[in-house]
Amino acid sequence: MAKNQPTIDTTPAPGTPATEPVKLRATKKITVAGCTIAPGKVFSAHPDKASEMISAGAAVLVERSF
């Protein structure tokens, strides 16, 4: 994670299934779900995968899906 970057909470709201996908925007060229995506692409991912990508600086949270 980049220095001084705030921790982003991708956990779903109470009552929302833990597997509810979260919406992300790619910040660099990455491979997700067998697809190559370019920076700026908005996509959905499982919260665990989303946290992983945000931590790696590969994506940012767009909005919660709830």
Place this chain on the structure above:
Amino acid sequence: MSYIARTRKILPNAFLFFVETGTEITSGDPPATITIDALAKPATEPADNWTSRPCTLELDIMREIQEEKTLCPRETGGWGTETDYDLIGVKLSFTDKTQSEHFERLLWVLPAKVEETEPQIPFTGSPSIEGWLKIVERDRTGADIVYCDLYGKLTLTGGTKVEGKPTRPQFTFEVLMSTALNSWMAPV
């Protein structure tokens, strides 16, 4: 492929594959969902993500190059013309051996994919289909010589004539030059 191999006389053929924009691909563990567009391109594998196009009889790669002539001063004195060449567009033209879902949809300008026994209102859809075109060129020994993925718009060139010979649908694919995911590769 080595430079020497490239200088050999070859007779390439081409196989085309297509994936339409708006196609959703869900994969991975935990899963993620990607909607295909100019910013998202499916990997070559699994091949199910791509639809094989019919046998390609002809493939023409047409580059639109703009020439700009400028009068520049010569170091030896006087003026001389210099020409700059800019690539401003690329279109592919190809001819299929057989009809296809793309052909029927574009000919009748249908609003949705053709499904058997599913009625649609003709001439209410889009005359183009956007998506990724994968070109695989192969030499006479069966070795792949070019992989090329391009994003653009597929249109039907002209219409079709009902006559006493097979229809050979001809398509134009206009490449969107701005996507960073267009790719070309010569496999080793």
